[in-house]
Amino acid sequence: MVLVGIEAKMLTSAQERHLSCLDCLARATKRLRIFSSVFIVCSLIFSSAIYLNSGTLQFNQVHLVHTIYNRTTTQLVGTRRLVECAPVQRIVFLKTHKTAGTSIGTILQRYGYTRNLSFAIPAKDTPVFHCCRYFKRTDVYQYTEQEVQFEPEFGNQTWGFNMMTSHAVYSRPEMDAVVPDGLYVTSLRNPVDQFESAFVYFDMMKQAKITTNNNTNPLSVFFTNPEKYRKRIRYGEKQVQNGQMYDLGFQSQYFSDPFYIRYKIRQLEREFDLVIIKEYFDESLILMKKLFCWEMDDILYIPKRIRDSGFRYNISENLRQNIREWNHADVLLYEHFNRTLWRKIEEYGAEFWQELDAFRRRIVDVTSLCEAGSQIIKDNVHHMNIIRLGNKTNFCRNLLRMDGEYTALIRKRMQVKEWRNTKRNTSISDLNSKQQTVKGNINSTKSKLSTNNSPISDTMNGKRITRVRKKIFKKIVKKIKKPVTKAGYKAVGKP
Numbered sequence: 001m002v003l004v005g006i007e008a009k010m011l012t013s014a015q016e017r018h019l020s021c022l023d024c025l026a027r028a029t030k031r032l033r034i035f036s037s038v039f040i041v042c043s044l045i046f047s048s049a050i051y052l053n054s055g056t057l058q059f060n061q062v063h064l065v066h067t068i069y070n071r072t073t074t075q076l077v078g079t080r081r082l083v084e085c086a087p088v089q090r091i092v093f094l095k096t097h098k099t100a101g102t103s104i105g106t107i108l109q110r111y112g113y114t115r116n117l118s119f120a121i122p123a124k125d126t127p128v129f130h131c132c133r134y135f136k137r138t139d140v141y142q143y144t145e146q147e148v149q150f151e152p153e154f155g156n157q158t159w160g161f162n163m164m165t166s167h168a169v170y171s172r173p174e175m176d177a178v179v180p181d182g183l184y185v186t187s188l189r190n191p192v193d194q195f196e197s198a199f200v201y202f203d204m205m206k207q208a209k210i211t212t213n214n215n216t217n218p219l220s221v222f223f224t225n226p227e228k229y230r231k232r233i234r235y236g237e238k239q240v241q242n243g244q245m246y247d248l249g250f251q252s253q254y255f256s257d258p259f260y261i262r263y264k265i266r267q268l269e270r271e272f273d274l275v276i277i278k279e280y281f282d283e284s285l286i287l288m289k290k291l292f293c294w295e296m297d298d299i300l301y302i303p304k305r306i307r308d309s310g311f312r313y314n315i316s317e318n319l320r321q322n323i324r325e326w327n328h329a330d331v332l333l334y335e336h337f338n339r340t341l342w343r344k345i346e347e348y349g350a351e352f353w354q355e356l357d358a359f360r361r362r363i364v365d366v367t368s369l370c371e372a373g374s375q376i377i378k379d380n381v382h383h384m385n386i387i388r389l390g391n392k393t394n395f396c397r398n399l400l401r402m403d404g405e406y407t408a409l410i411r412k413r414m415q416v417k418e419w420r421n422t423k424r425n426t427s428i429s430d431l432n433s434k435q436q437t438v439k440g441n442i443n444s445t446k447s448k449l450s451t452n453n454s455p456i457s458d459t460m461n462g463k464r465i466t467r468v469r470k471k472i473f474k475k476i477v478k479k480i481k482k483p484v485t486k487a488g489y490k491a492v493g494k495p
Helices: 002-068 101-114 172-178 191-201 218-222 226-230 243-247 258-271 278-292 317-326 328-348 351-370 394-400 403-449 462-480 486-492
Strands: 073-077 081-085 091-094 183-188 274-277 305-307 375-379 384-388
Touching (some): 101 183, 101 394, 101 403, 183 278, 191 243, 218 317, 243 328, 274 328, 278 328, 278 351, 317 328, 328 351
Parallel strands (some): 091 183, 183 274
Antiparallel strands (some): 073 081, 305 384
16 A cells, blocks of 8 residues: 555656646747747848848949930839830931931931941942832842851841941841841831922923923922823932832832732831921931930931022922822822831820920020021022031031931941051951961971981971971081191190
């Protein structure tokens, strides 16, 4: 009984110790849970602070980079995110006739020339590629087929030219081969005004042999029998009817086919990134600035060739209707892209008009600065008034330079570069030829030494070289052991 009592007490004490251990373990587990919860909350707060600080730092670094390299701009969309853009430097401007193409072309040429970009210019010393057939890449000066190497990812091309701005008939594959991955821009004008301007510029009245009285409008005479008069015109013949559509690659046999006309317009809408409307020239340039991610000064211009007021025809309502019917394809083209322009302006937002006002104020300031002391020279051939520079600064000189002058400067720069490359290649080839001559002499010497007539063995081994050295050494020793003459003895002196 005593033993049983002792065992019962021992069991009871063991159970109590076990229960106390369980309580300690429960308390420790509870404390660990509290500590873990606090640690997790602190970690989340700390990581959030680091993320916010790093984001602020990253934003400040981006802002600093764009402040230093102001050629890369940032645009704030709403208040949420930044949209970055780099200036576009691969551009094809399809220059149509009498649609402010000279002003646009000089803007692009000034931008590219001052930044040493490459240009696709005509191979012949003319300002146009070809007026009466589709453009071909072989028409380009210094173009080689070796430059065309398509990369796996279209958009990372290192071959071809940066810009193309001269007159050419639109041919997309051929132009893509010259300016790969470029943005395409062209310009249009109200077909009535464009036709009247081309009629005067190409002197169609004289070519068509239209005789008029002093009060008769030559355009009215032309539309009495347009098919008769158009056959007589040679210079500018493609501008007699639907000249804008023809410049954009539309064949003349489809001028009267409504389906082909609308099909071509839809195709052009897909392929061109911007169509400038001459009547809304400043508005179009603001859209071009945003498309190219350029600065305000990059799109400045000064009108350079203004038609003489004495060579403008009054267009009545009846004559206007005749011109629209004669250029029906151009009318549909112009109306379509005029609507497209205003849709893009609406999508631009309210800030468009602020930028437009600032741009026009800048134009007024620059014009007054650069035209001070300038002269007006008459071009009697095309009945134009050309403004000649008064302010001789580089800024104004670049603004007032004509497209033909830019083309000549670009051609000269390309010729100098070609001459330097030719000279460098010639010097390298001369050096290579000299090296080849030296190698040939060495090989011929080796072949002579290896012939049977040679006193040395046939194989060029170490023994033969040793024998040659021994012979040379013996000759030197013989000269040294020569007896000293009396003169030589006197010169040397007694020992």
